[in-house]
Amino acid sequence: MDKTIELVNAIKDIQAMPSVIVKVLNVMKKPTVSMKELGDLVIYDQSLTIKILALVNSAYYGFSQQISSISIALSLLGMVKVKNIIVAVAMKPMMSNAGDKELWKHSMRVAAGCEYLAKLTKVMDADEAFIAGFIHDVGKIVLHTTNPKMYDKVVAITNEGHDILEVEKKYFDSDHVRTGSLLAKRWQLPILLANIISYHHNPSLSSIPVPCNLVCFVDKLMQEAFDPNTLDKDFLKTMGLDLGDIEELRKVIRQKAELLIAELT
Ligand SMILES: [Fe+2]
Numbered sequence: 001m002d003k004t005i006e007l008v009n010a011i012k013d014i015q016a017m018p019s020v021i022v023k024v025l026n027v028m029k030k031p032t033v034s035m036k037e038l039g040d041l042v043i044y045d046q047s048l049t050i051k052i053l054a055l056v057n058s059a060y061y062g063f064s065q066q067i068s069s070i071s072i073a074l075s076l077l078g079m080v081k082v083k084n085i086i087v088a089v090a091m092k093p094m095m096s097n098a099g100d101k102e103l104w105k106h107s108m109r110v111a112a113g114c115e116y117l118a119k120l121t122k123v124m125d126a127d128e129a130f131i132a133g134f135i136h137d138v139g140k141i142v143l144h145t146t147n148p149k150m151y152d153k154v155v156a157i158t159n160e161g162h163d164i165l166e167v168e169k170k171y172f173d174s175d176h177v178r179t180g181s182l183l184a185k186r187w188q189l190p191i192l193l194a195n196i197i198s199y200h201h202n203p204s205l206s207s208i209p210v211p212c213n214l215v216c217f218v219d220k221l222m223q224e225a226f227d228p229n230t231l232d233k234d235f236l237k238t239m240g241l242d243l244g245d246i247e248e249l250r251k252v253i254r255q256k257a258e259l260l261i262a263e264l265t
């Protein structure tokens, strides 16, 4: 059996996991979805509701009034933003259960960065950019769950400046793009998200390169060992930015993301 299929099949929790997420994403695909339908998906899960409200009330969204119910959140923030928050909150235990505390934080940073840059440069819809940034590394959960110690080793080697996909391939005979792509297929994720997962390390191969480029760009920006030389200069130009903006941009995005992360850690 193909190694990627073997790895994904071995993790039963992951295949059963995303019921609320899949429901939320599927509900959003319907053109006539009502706020009630979306609200009903989470309202019966008290701990999820509490965490969602904590995020909605965080300084990131900047509301002066306290938001005390999902239905008020929906009317103030809009359905797409609330959907994004639901997915980010609902996936936290899965990402953390995989023992990889850094993965959820990294995903939130890339989500916040993509949202911010999309709003600033108008290269794509900002709400879609958030969820695209959040989901990009979902395949890492499979590798980390399979062998946490070995995956920590992969991360350490990658932090020394090696290509992550090559290091993963060496230790796991697969990589997080392959495992993520298979998850996206099994979960029937929307095309945009499946594309981000498959091509965020190779945006030029994607049929929708702009969102993949954006995620790839912010992903690099949020690395601990960030190297400006790895950024795609053409895409930088497309966004109307230049290398001189990068350090400030990195600082602003990190600060914004910390506002979200602080509410849930
Ligand atoms: Fe990645």
Ligand SMILES: [Fe+2]
Pocket: 106, 110, 136, 137, 219
């Ligand atoms: Fe990443």
